[in-house]
Amino acid sequence: MHFTVIARVLGIFLMLFSLTMLPPMVVSMWYSDGATEAFSVAMSLVLGIGFFSWLPFRGVKKELKTRDGFIVAALFWLTLGLAGTLPFMLAENPGLSFADAFFESLSGWTTTGATVMTGLEYLPKSILWYRQQLQWLGGMGIIVLAVAILPMLGIGGMQLFRAEMPGPLKDSKLTPRITETAKALWYIYLSLTIACALAYWLAGMNTFDAIAHSFSTVGIGGFSTYDASMGHFDSALIEAIAMFFMLVAALNFSLHFYAWRYKTVRHYFVDSEVKFFLFVMFGGALLTVIALWMTDTYDFGGAVRYGLFELVSVATTAGFGTADFSVWPVFLPVLLFMMAFIGGCAGSTGGGMKAIRILLVFKQGLREIHRLIHPNAIIPVKLGKQPVADRILESVWGFFALYVVTFMVMMLALMATGLDQVTAFSAVGSCLNNLGPGLGEVSAHYGNISDTAKWILALTMLLGRLEIFTLLVLITPSFWRS
Amino acid sequence: MHFTVIARVLGIFLMLFSLTMLPPMVVSMWYSDGATEAFSVAMSLVLGIGFFSWLPFRGVKKELKTRDGFIVAALFWLTLGLAGTLPFMLAENPGLSFADAFFESLSGWTTTGATVMTGLEYLPKSILWYRQQLQWLGGMGIIVLAVAILPMLGIGGMQLFRAEMPGPLKDSKLTPRITETAKALWYIYLSLTIACALAYWLAGMNTFDAIAHSFSTVGIGGFSTYDASMGHFDSALIEAIAMFFMLVAALNFSLHFYAWRYKTVRHYFVDSEVKFFLFVMFGGALLTVIALWMTDTYDFGGAVRYGLFELVSVATTAGFGTADFSVWPVFLPVLLFMMAFIGGCAGSTGGGMKAIRILLVFKQGLREIHRLIHPNAIIPVKLGKQPVADRILESVWGFFALYVVTFMVMMLALMATGLDQVTAFSAVGSCLNNLGPGLGEVSAHYGNISDTAKWILALTMLLGRLEIFTLLVLITPSFWRS
Ligand SMILES: [K+]
Ligand SMILES: [K+]
Numbered sequence: 033m034h035f036t037v038i039a040r041v042l043g044i045f046l047m048l049f050s051l052t053m054l055p056p057m058v059v060s061m062w063y064s065d066g067a068t069e070a071f072s073v074a075m076s077l078v079l080g081i082g083f084f085s086w087l088p089f090r091g092v093k094k095e096l097k098t099r100d101g102f103i104v105a106a107l108f109w110l111t112l113g114l115a116g117t118l119p120f121m122l123a124e125n126p127g128l129s130f131a132d133a134f135f136e137s138l139s140g141w142t143t144t145g146a147t148v149m150t151g152l153e154y155l156p157k158s159i160l161w162y163r164q165q166l167q168w169l170g171g172m173g174i175i176v177l178a179v180a181i182l183p184m185l186g187i188g189g190m191q192l193f194r195a196e197m198p199g200p201l202k203d204s205k206l207t208p209r210i211t212e213t214a215k216a217l218w219y220i221y222l223s224l225t226i227a228c229a230l231a232y233w234l235a236g237m238n239t240f241d242a243i244a245h246s247f248s249t250v251g252i253g254g255f256s257t258y259d260a261s262m263g264h265f266d267s268a269l270i271e272a273i274a275m276f277f278m279l280v281a282a283l284n285f286s287l288h289f290y291a292w293r294y295k296t297v298r299h300y301f302v303d304s305e306v307k308f309f310l311f312v313m314f315g316g317a318l319l320t321v322i323a324l325w326m327t328d329t330y331d332f333g334g335a336v337r338y339g340l341f342e343l344v345s346v347a348t349t350a351g352f353g354t355a356d357f358s359v360w361p362v363f364l365p366v367l368l369f370m371m372a373f374i375g376g377c378a379g380s381t382g383g384g385m386k387a388i389r390i391l392l393v394f395k396q397g398l399r400e401i402h403r404l405i406h407p408n409a410i411i412p413v414k415l416g417k418q419p420v421a422d423r424i425l426e427s428v429w430g431f432f433a434l435y436v437v438t439f440m441v442m443m444l445a446l447m448a449t450g451l452d453q454v455t456a457f458s459a460v461g462s463c464l465n466n467l468g469p470g471l472g473e474v475s476a477h478y479g480n481i482s483d484t485a486k487w488i489l490a491l492t493m494l495l496g497r498l499e500i501f502t503l504l505v506l507i508t509p510s511f512w513r514s
Numbered sequence: 515m516h517f518t519v520i521a522r523v524l525g526i527f528l529m530l531f532s533l534t535m536l537p538p539m540v541v542s543m544w545y546s547d548g549a550t551e552a553f554s555v556a557m558s559l560v561l562g563i564g565f566f567s568w569l570p571f572r573g574v575k576k577e578l579k580t581r582d583g584f585i586v587a588a589l590f591w592l593t594l595g596l597a598g599t600l601p602f603m604l605a606e607n608p609g610l611s612f613a614d615a616f617f618e619s620l621s622g623w624t625t626t627g628a629t630v631m632t633g634l635e636y637l638p639k640s641i642l643w644y645r646q647q648l649q650w651l652g653g654m655g656i657i658v659l660a661v662a663i664l665p666m667l668g669i670g671g672m673q674l675f676r677a678e679m680p681g682p683l684k685d686s687k688l689t690p691r692i693t694e695t696a697k698a699l700w701y702i703y704l705s706l707t708i709a710c711a712l713a714y715w716l717a718g719m720n721t722f723d724a725i726a727h728s729f730s731t732v733g734i735g736g737f738s739t740y741d742a743s744m745g746h747f748d749s750a751l752i753e754a755i756a757m758f759f760m761l762v763a764a765l766n767f768s769l770h771f772y773a774w775r776y777k778t779v780r781h782y783f784v785d786s787e788v789k790f791f792l793f794v795m796f797g798g799a800l801l802t803v804i805a806l807w808m809t810d811t812y813d814f815g816g817a818v819r820y821g822l823f824e825l826v827s828v829a830t831t832a833g834f835g836t837a838d839f840s841v842w843p844v845f846l847p848v849l850l851f852m853m854a855f856i857g858g859c860a861g862s863t864g865g866g867m868k869a870i871r872i873l874l875v876f877k878q879g880l881r882e883i884h885r886l887i888h889p890n891a892i893i894p895v896k897l898g899k900q901p902v903a904d905r906i907l908e909s910v911w912g913f914f915a916l917y918v919v920t921f922m923v924m925m926l927a928l929m930a931t932g933l934d935q936v937t938a939f940s941a942v943g944s945c946l947n948n949l950g951p952g953l954g955e956v957s958a959h960y961g962n963i964s965d966t967a968k969w970i971l972a973l974t975m976l977l978g979r980l981e982i983f984t985l986l987v988l989i990t991p992s993f994w995r996s
Contacts, residue, residue, distance in 0.1 A: 099887070323930075363929035366938075370922055393915045400912035401986055405581070405993050422904060429911040430882035433875045436918055440852055447845035448805075453953075454935050456848075471935075504883055511887050 038103055040089040042111055046082025049112055050075045052169060053119070053162070059240075060158030067123040067156040074118035081115070102505050105177055109494055112173075113138040119162055126155060131483040138490045140166030142497040143174065143381060145254030145351045145468030146459075146489070148479040152259050157240065160257045164247040171251025171381035172221050174497065175285045176214045178379045213289070220288045225250045228277040235269045249277045252381040254351030254468040261353040262345075268337055271354060275344045282309070282348040282376035304415045305377050309387040316371050317343045320364060327361040347371035349383035351468025358458075358475035365471055369458060372465040373435075383466030383496055385435055392420065392428045434500050439464055442492045449485045459485075463492040516582055522571040523586055524593055528564025531594055532557045534651060535601070535644075541722075542640030549605040549638040556600035563597070584987050587659055591976055594655075595620040601644055608637060613965040620972045622648030624979040625656065625863060627736030627833045627950030628941075630961040630968070634741050639722065642739045646729040653733025653863035654703050656979065657767045658696045660861045695771070702770045707732045710759040717751045731759045734863040736833030736950040743835040744827075750819055753836060757826045764791070764830040764858030786897045787859050791869040798853050799825045802846060809843040829853035831865035833950025840940075840957035847953055851940060854947045855917075865948030865978055867917055874902065874910045916982050921946055924974045931967045941967075945974040 057071040116137035120128040229246035258264035324335035338355040346368040375384015412419035446456040455472030535557040542550040598619035711728035740746035806817035820837040828850040857866015894901035928938040937954030
């Protein structure tokens with residue numbers, strides 16, 4: 033471990049993060065919303081802490097090794113989650129407690145989008161901007177993590193990327209090529225955001241709302257500046273735009289990277305994960321629309337409009353709302369949650385287990401059945417035309433099982449705080465999948481649950497975002513011994 | 515496929531089953547409970563159908579092949595489940611509908627123990643006896659299936675047995691050595707039942723109750739002759755006896771077979787699965803007792819007595835009750851259900867995923883973490899001192915994933931019939947794990963749900979008992995092609 037380098041890197045992250053408080057500060061001055069001082073104090077504090085973490089180690093020339101990656105990845109979200117609490121606590125409105133502020137900040141950073149606040153319309157514009165921006169930055173962080181760092185750490189079979197994907201890196205030194213890849217990803221991410229904001233604006237949102245919602249759309253975060261979320265605009269066009277950009281952001285950014293570098297789109301249509309992801313989306317959408325229509329929840333037009341939007345929103349783990357799906361009939365609320373467990377594609381801003389892992393689990397399930405019929409046949413699991421190494425399949429299985437177990441443990445923990453089964457199921461599912469909305473007591477927001485429950489859910493968000501293993505490795509004694 | 519042999523084998527099963535209607539008929543005559551005719555008609559019908567299935571193929575000398583095993587295993591439960599409906603429908607009391615009778619019969623055969631009936635005290639004694647006996651026969655069937663047949667089919671990693679266990683068989687012809695093993699298992703099963711009945715009787719049950727409850731204890735079925743289940747007797751001694759025999763019946767009968775043949779008990783204490791199973795039981799018991807005590811649900815003595823009994827009863831998937839755990843505080847109902855997902859040991863009469871699979875999933879999870887830390891190390895997964903073949907691990911993963919997916923699909927299906935989330939969760943969990951009791955609308959019995967829901971749950975019981983793959987293989991086209 034190179035703690036000096038880790039401190040230097042985190043110091044740089046903090047300093048960079050402090051600079052991101054400038055835009056909300058400008059917003060605050062523009063609207064004279066009274067939160068300017070909160071942002072300037074927060075900025076100074078974070079800048080100072082970052083500076084003094086960096087200063088003593090600025091000359092250290094060591095490079096980050098693969099193993100340091102686990103620590104940096106975990107501390108990145110934790111440290112910035114902590115630093116991000118400041119404006120929420122310092123601003124008179126909302127003036128959150130530490131537990132609330134940490135929940136909100138981490139929910140932003142991890143692009144979960146669960147909120148403890150209501151009456152968003154009465155918050156300072158700058159705080160609203162800041163929340164949206166957190167999700168946008170978090171989304172960028174995830175892509176770099178997922179495309180450039182996790183594959184190198186080999187978590188949950190994501191070394192797939194190393195072998196198959198264009199772009200990322202096959203050696204074990206993190207620094208130089210990560211920077212290069214990250215820069216390209218940043219351009220793509222920024223371009224998508226600008227396109228999304230422009231589309232929203234052309235469709236009728238005001239400039240502030242357009243930018244704010246583009247942040248949380250491309251980041252698949254799901255925060256909104258209104259309690260009614262996307263439903264506030266009551267515009268089928270805006271919903272269609274949101275759906276398009278959620279779907280784009282839920283695809284693997286390595287594919288966007290490839291498209292950007294080689295000016296082609298053909299590769300999207302041959303990618304196994306994209307095909308599987310869209311297939312699952314289509315199936316889920318069909319089931320949702322039919323169920324809404326047959327139960328007379330909406331007329332056919334309404335079933336298509338609200339059904340499609342909520343399905344895409346929940347299944348990509350964005351979590352925007354145009355309808356309260358928690359009161360939809362029969363199996364629909366649970367179905368949507370199960371879709372969120374699949375989530376987006378690997379290397380996207382989406383949460384969940386990721387489509388490619390579910391695809392591999394499914395393919396191996398099929399293989400097992402065929403093996404029962406032909407016990408002596410050798411049947412490889414393939415993606416496209418390439419056989420997938422057993423080592424990768426094992427990682428995927430490990431991830432799947434651990435995800436299920438984590439879900440159950442966190443659900444029991446949450447029920448121990450006194451929440452009922454449906455609330456606990458949905459809150460843990462929502463936070464682990466970085467989705468946002470829940471059912472039962474958390475169907476509108478997370479403000480009324482106990483602080484203990486909030487801490488448990490904050491940890492759950494972090495576990496989901498770090499694909500569980502990153503945190504588990506850190507509490508393994510042998511990680512620290514060697 | 516050898517349909518002629520399959521018909522002959524099923525014919526023999528049916529004829530044998532018809533003979534098992536003699537004891538309840540004798541009970542009926544003894545108590546003059548008015549159901550004698552129902553049993554004599556049912557017996558004649560089943561005997562006749564069995565005879566005419568067997569007659570045309572009695573001379574066929576072909577042997578069953580491994581693949582026929584899938585069909586026989588599936589049809590064994592289905593055919594006998596159907597045949598078992600007759601007394602429930604023919605007897606004036608209870609005079610069940612076909613759907614109810616099939617649910618009750620299959621629930622007996624699969625040792626699930628979910629019931630659609632209430633007012634058990636007012637049923638004819640012979641019907642009560644018959645229900646208990648179904649579970650006892652089902653338990654015997656499961657052991658033969660699990661110890662002698664499933665390993666040969668290679669389902670869900672259970673080929674482990676072939677390599678490791680004493681007794682069972684390494685060649686692929688089913689008939690001769692199965693008969694031999696089955697006979698030995700039968701002696702063991704019968705001896706355990708007699709010991710259990712005797713213990714119940716000495717502890718104060720009358721002869722009828724003692725025999726009836728020994729049937730459903732050793733079969734881990736959970737049917738009782740009273741609505742209040744084991745709680746009816748309100749005797750700590752009887753509860754202790756039940757716990758002992760549930761735990762013994764939840765161990766691998768291959769171990770009992772070994773103990774019987776070599777007159778030793780040492781092997782119990784070195785078996786990895788037994789150690790893991792008891793460890794999990796101990797952890798669950800500790801958590802349950804502490805939670806009951808700390809929430810003041812009972813005083814300390816009550817927490818130990820009711821907590822231990824319900825935990826052992828649910829975690830072994832027996833499902834007897836001395837307290838209504840569905841109203842226990844916080845996470846306890848859900849925790850008990852999760853324990854039932856682990857279930858008993860492989861090759862026992864218990865349900866669930868089986869301790870050894872969970873142990874292997876857990877060990878491979880640990881391996882994944884170590885691999886992340888030491889990416890180039892070769893780390894085998896071991897049971898005791900023996901490395902487990904990758905092929906077996908893959909089967910176990912496949913089983914685990916399929917179990918989770920089956921659970922979700924069946925839960926959605928059940929919710930589609932209009933049941934709420936907690937009821938659907940618990941009913942599917944209970945039937946898939948062959949447990950019995952549920953939460954919500956099915957916490958007392960399954961009588962009030964719709965027929966559609968009952969059919970779904972009956973299928974779920976069958977899926978659980980046949981370890982899912984047996985049924986899935988049968989609906990795979992390539993199974994029938996070759
Ligand atoms: K989200
Ligand atoms: K049972």
